[in-house]
Every structure is written in C-alpha cells, then in structure tokens.
Amino acid sequence: MKKFLLTCMIIFSGLLAFNYSQACAEENSGLELNVVKKFLPWTEKRERLTREYAELHYGKSVTEIEPRAVVIHWTAGPTWESAYYTFYGETRNTGDGSVNVSSQFLADRDGTIYQLMPENKLARHVIGYNWCAVGIENVGGVNNAENLTPEQLKSNIEIIRSLRKKYPEIKYIFGHYQQNAARASGLYIEKVPGYYSVKSDPGKKFMRALKDELEDEGFIFFRI
Numbered sequence: 001m002k003k004f005l006l007t008c009m010i011i012f013s014g015l016l017a018f019n020y021s022q023a024c025a026e027e028n029s030g031l032e033l034n035v036v037k038k039f040l041p042w043t044e045k046r047e048r049l050t051r052e053y054a055e056l057h058y059g060k061s062v063t064e065i066e067p068r069a070v071v072i073h074w075t076a077g078p079t080w081e082s083a084y085y086t087f088y089g090e091t092r093n094t095g096d097g098s099v100n101v102s103s104q105f106l107a108d109r110d111g112t113i114y115q116l117m118p119e120n121k122l123a124r125h126v127i128g129y130n131w132c133a134v135g136i137e138n139v140g141g142v143n144n145a146e147n148l149t150p151e152q153l154k155s156n157i158e159i160i161r162s163l164r165k166k167y168p169e170i171k172y173i174f175g176h177y178q179q180n181a182a183r184a185s186g187l188y189i190e191k192v193p194g195y196y197s198v199k200s201d202p203g204k205k206f207m208r209a210l211k212d213e214l215e216d217e218g219f220i221f222f223r224i
C-alpha cells in the first residue's frame with residue numbers, strides 16, 4: 001500500500017510539473033511557429049544567476065531581453081539531446097558569471113524546432129549581445145564540418161520570420177562567428193575587459209543561404 005501511495009505521489013507531482021511547464025509555454029507563446037516545447041527549468045537559482053550575469057556584463061539587472069537581433073549557432077554535437085542536457089543545469093564554472101549557457105531555440109537536423117525557453121528570456125549564447133539577441137542552436141558542426149541541413153535552414157527562416165512578426169524591432173541576423181562584424185549594429189555591450197572567445201559557428205555556407213533567403217525582407221546581415 002505504501003509503495004502504491006508513493007507511486008501515486010510521484011505520478012501526481014509529475015503531472016503537476018508537466019502542467020506547469022505547459023502553462024508557462026502557453027503564457028509566453030504568441031509566436032506563429034510550430035515548436036516542441038522543451039523548456040529548461042527556470043528555477044529561482046537560474047533567475048538569480050541570469051540577473052547577476054546581466055548585471056556583470058551589461059550593467060542591466062534584468063532577466064528578459066529587448067529583442068533586436070537573432071544569432072545563429074551550431075551545437076558541435078551529434079544530437080538535440082546532447083545540447084539539451086548541456087544547457088539543462090543552472091550553473092557553469094567560469095569566472096565570468098556562473099549561469100549556464102543556453103539558447104531560446106534548438107533546431108534538430110530534421111528541422112524539428114525545440115523551444116528551450118520563452119524567446120524573451122535572457123539566454124547565455126553570445127558574448128556582448130545576450131541582452132538583445134535571440135539564439136538559435138542547430139544540431140551539427142561536429143569538428144567544424146559545415147553540414148547543417150536544408151531542413152534546418154527552413155526552420156531557422158521560420159523562427160526568424162515569426163520572431164519579427166512579434167518583435168518588429170528585430171533587424172540584425174548574424175552567425176556567432178560574425179560577432180566582431182556585428183558590432184557595427186551598435187548593439188554590442190561588454191563591461192568585462194577581455195571577455196571574448198573565438199567562434200566559427202554556424203559556418204559561412206549556412207549564413208550565405210540564410211542571407212539569400214531573408215535579405216530582401218529588410219533584415220540586415222554582415223559580411224559573410
């Protein structure tokens with residue numbers, strides 16, 4: 001009987017957690033986009049560490065962003081799960097703020113879009129721009145192979161178009177490797193001297209293809 005009760009309690013709390021994440025997802029939706037909602041746990045700790053990161057790097061005590069740009073990445077890993085579980089925990093041991101890395105969207109190789117957090121929550125994915133940039137991670141790029149798929153290209157385009165419908169202020173689209181060129185946008189803020197890392201994702205080929213599809217729609221791209 002005890003065992004039965006315990007099982008019931010576990011199932012019940014599981015249902016509660018499920019309903020909670022669904023409710024959050026609905027609240028923060030409003031994007032015309034087909035996604036699988038796989039929200040990372042937005043705990044009090046994640047909220048606090050995110051706020052600390054924003055304060056340290058941007059001088060802004062916030063956990064929500066002012067969407068102005070979309071930054072494209074690859075995961076350099078083989079599966080969506082490997083990226084998801086890399087982002088899952090709240091902390092990361094570095095000297096530059098301990099909130100873990102993450103991204104608002106994750107596109108699998110077959111084009112499936114996972115939404116990992118509300119698009120207006122601050123994710124740590126690109127130095128200097130997290131206060132204003134929505135991140136799209138794409139599964140692939142292991143050993144720097146430029147192997148993102150046509151399905152991922154289509155998904156990235158859909159995400160970008162739907163984001164701009166909701167946030168007309170979004171103008172800039174750049175790949176992580178274009179982080180220096182993107183300073184021309186005037187959006188770059190970094191309060192910690194020397195905080196920087198060299199990037200190659202998501203490769204020139206993918207950015208060229210995105211640019212070809214979206215430049216005529218008024219988005220601003222940088223030198224590929």
Ligand SMILES: [Zn+2]
Nearest residue numbers: 073074176201
């Ligand atoms: Zn990246």
